[in-house]
Amino acid sequence: MKNNQENDYLDYWLSITNIQMSISNELESALQKNHTLSLKEFYVLYYLSKTSDKQLRLQQLQEMVGLSQSAISRLVGRLEAKSCGALQRHICEDDRRGIYTRLTPLGEEKLERALNTFHKILDSAFSKGNLQRELQSLMQKL
Template identity: 55%
Template structure:
């Protein structure tokens, strides 16, 4: 029984690390670019997709949000004050909707990516972080 409890504790510790990193990343992206972490991930996935476009269903699966949440997020990112995305109807399937990153969105993503990497690197280089992570992962295996 002790082993099961220890695995749970290790997993919770890893989850706390993940949550802490996400909070730091989100704060930096919101402060500098008015982008949530999910919005940043949307720009990332679309920017790296073939032809820089994805169907909303694909985006939903990649970002891990419900269909309605992805729809609302894309609408916000298409709005005139953001303008990072634009929607298009799929030519072979009129029910399908693609969202494509705009030049403005691409520029915003590239700048935000630098901040994202900088914040992540700073957090990963903090004293004891690597040792803590190594200890936790060893306990999992």
Template identity: 55%
Template sequence: MNNELLDNWLSLSHIQMKINNKLEIAFQDKHNITLKEFYVLYHLLLADDKKLRLQDLPDLVGLSQSAVSRLVTRLEAKNCKGLERDVCEGDRRGVYTRLSARGEEEVRKCIDTFHQIYVSAASEQNIKQELQILIKKI
């Protein structure tokens, strides 16, 4: 039985998991946020007016609607007050979350941390070798 596609997929997932774990630890230690919280802040940084509808966030960060709602509530309550909620003027049912100035400052620091950790992890010999083998297969 030829399981090359499955083996390639598992190898790629393994590489991503190793790097995600390193990022998660670094974000917790340096910024007191999770990797998923960073993803929310980053997507808001990229958005027009630095705001998005809450219902758009689950697809962007890979969480359920209820998990995103809890995550946004945590980010609003944390000491940095990274997010602020807005009600949509045209549709009272629509709720937006907006990146605050403090949140923007924090996400920019997190981006620096991301770069440091990613470059360090990607250059680790075992990850580098696993990635090179995978690239040759593909």
């Protein structure tokens, strides 16, 4: 009996994962097409925008976005260069080993435009009746 319940939970988990992956793929495609941003790049801009001084240590961003140290460094480098200065890197005054990145006004503008696309995709995904039914069905089974 327990094995069937464990398999049910696995099936529920896979359903949730498939829903999330489908929406993520749609977001990735739309952000890339309309704003030349990857989903991870969008998340970096968004997380920076949520802080009071629009900056975070690279290590903090690395944890938030779920990338390795070298991957977050490359991503920030791309956003500094390709996005017309969306980010600006600087060394921490107190701890010379700490590297911060700051969202620039150009980065904020890029994020605002990308947010419109992001919200449209989410509105579309969550307003689809079949997605709502599928999520309600999963919740009832749990």
